[in-house]
Amino acid sequence: MQSPNLFQRISRRALGQILLDGKFVSKRALNQAIREQKTTHELLGGALVRMGVLKPEDLAAPLLIQQHLSHIEDAVKLAAGDRQLLGALLVQSGKITMQQLDEAIAEQKRTGERLGEVFTRLGMLSEQQLKGLLDWQQNQGSPTSTPLRLGELLIATGHITRSQLERALARQSQTGKKLGDVLVAEGYLRRSEVNRAVRLQKMCVNAVVAAIMAMGMSSAASAASVSLQWDPSTDATVVGYKVYYETDSTAVPFQGAIPVDVQNITSATIANLDPSHSYSFAITAYNAAGEESSYSNVLTVAEMQAPTTAITYPSNSSTVAGTVSVTADATDNVGVTKVEFYVNGALAATVPTSPYVYSWNTGALAPGSYTLTTKAYDAAGNIGQSQGVTVNVANDLSAPSVSLTSPANNMTVSGSVSIAANATDNVGVSRVEFYLNNSLLTATNMAPYTYAWDSRTVPNGVYTVTAKAYDAAGNLGQSQVLTINVSNDLIAPSVSLTSPLSGATLTGTVTVSASASDNVGVSKVEFYRNNVLQATVATAPYSYSWTTTSVANGSYTLTAKAYDAAGNVAQSQNSTVTVSNDTTAPTVAITSPATGAVVSGTINVTVNATDNVGVSKVEYYLSGKLIATSSVAPFSSSWNTTTVTDGGYTLTAKAYDAAGNVAQSSNTSVTVSNGTTATTAGKSGTVKKK
Incomplete structure (x- = not known):
């Protein structure tokens, strides 16, 4: 059996990368599936389906396009679709930003070059990437069938058959409708399935765009066959x-x-x-x-997937001095066997296991710019290399200067206290630490150097505050010592509801009152009804008016809360009251004199008044003018008719209840006649009937 040389040479887009590029899965889900693969030894797609991230039919389209991504020419043919301009393609792929596109267009206008030439000259594209994108742009709109066309994707995912697609295409040519509309009209698919297929098509195109962008980049080859x-x-x-x-x-x-x-x-x-x-x-x-x-x-x-590695500290363009802990991340689908650290391309250290940290002593180095990189290896010999991090070595023997600017020395403080410092250094301050009685409170590396300290976390008493400032070389500067007196009020106020009393029945407008006191002072009292804030009173007397007619009759719970300036709070006892508002007006009628009567001298005007709760008063009116008021039954009032001239008059009465409801009687018309029949003063009058 011969050695499989092609296995080392042919590059193919990995399935996991296609799923990421097309946004079929998240990076987190993909990494989890890769970790589980190490245990189950199943295919990546199978792991994602088992995890519930993808459905079996979701894998059909990514697997379909995977076999077309061995060469850039295949990717170009695969990505046929709506025509887009080169700049838009680059922005869509995430290769450049809109700002970079604008800069490239400005440069094109200045030099007269083609836009693609500007992209390659500025290092945004390789020659192969540019060729692929230009070929794609030129070939877009071609009627040639590709796996990314809607019909082909629907067949691949098992939604329709080839014969159904052919019938739908024939129907489409007759009607001029979109293919998706035809498929729905023919009953082959539901509208939701068509919409999902269109989204799938866009995701596949995104994956192909990313593949074209990746081709021609320097990276370890991956096995395809x-x-x-x-x-x-x-x-x-x-x-x-x-x-x-x-x-x-x-x-x-x-x-x-x-x-x-x-x-x-x-x-x-x-x-x-x-x-x-x-x-x-x-x-x-x-x-x-x-x-x-x-x-x-x-x-x-052996597997061909290279590890990934990146330097996590120090950051790019930072200034370092002394001994620096250079740290790196490294991951691999199987396992990282070692990480190498390089300074200006020269191997400086090899770390076999995580955490990957290299202690870099810059003390003997000349000040200047240095580039740090890492290489990560796996057991199969695959190598991944990080991007370079450029740092400035500035060996420094001068300590920073630091002084506390807040609080003031010998100040009495309470609650939240702002501790602030001013720190400077000939190179740069790396961090400032704040101490209370020589115990670290906090550290910050961002100016302005401030800290909000809650003084209530310590007992009342006398404390010292100091600050320390460090630079990147580890030089230390210390501030002056400040003395502060912590005096926090830890005693809550006392509060109680004084009115209305629990069990009271309320009607109309009532005053809700509370008494509150504190060892220092009450800052406010809040009144609650059924745990909902109703009023806030800042000064004594602590009360507010409650119009009970604004709520439904029923039971209510009243409470009060008292606060002091330190934020301590106390709550009163509950007061349960019943609102029973009377909305029914009394009934009232004048019973004497009768309407039409002729009267003289002093007569009694009697009234019959009743109410569902109780009549509080009756008012007597003579031709609209109040002449008397009575508040107890039987309701009667004496009227001396000799105080008016003879003639016709109208008597009316109004009855009130405690809730303020009022009713008015019917008019009673009488005639006053005090001529020859009028009696002398002090004698009873008469009522004559006509």
């Missing part, structure tokens, strides 16, 4: 051969493997391999009766 060749069997009864292969296993017999029957050919190319797995291959020979020989020797091809 392996070519096998073996010597023919010397057994004359042999009529053919079968190729067995399995992922991540060298044991024979292969468990569950389905062989590829190549008949009497002594070579084979196995395609559609996942470069993130290792593969083992073996050959058997069989005779006309179907009897198979034992396995040949087993050929194992």
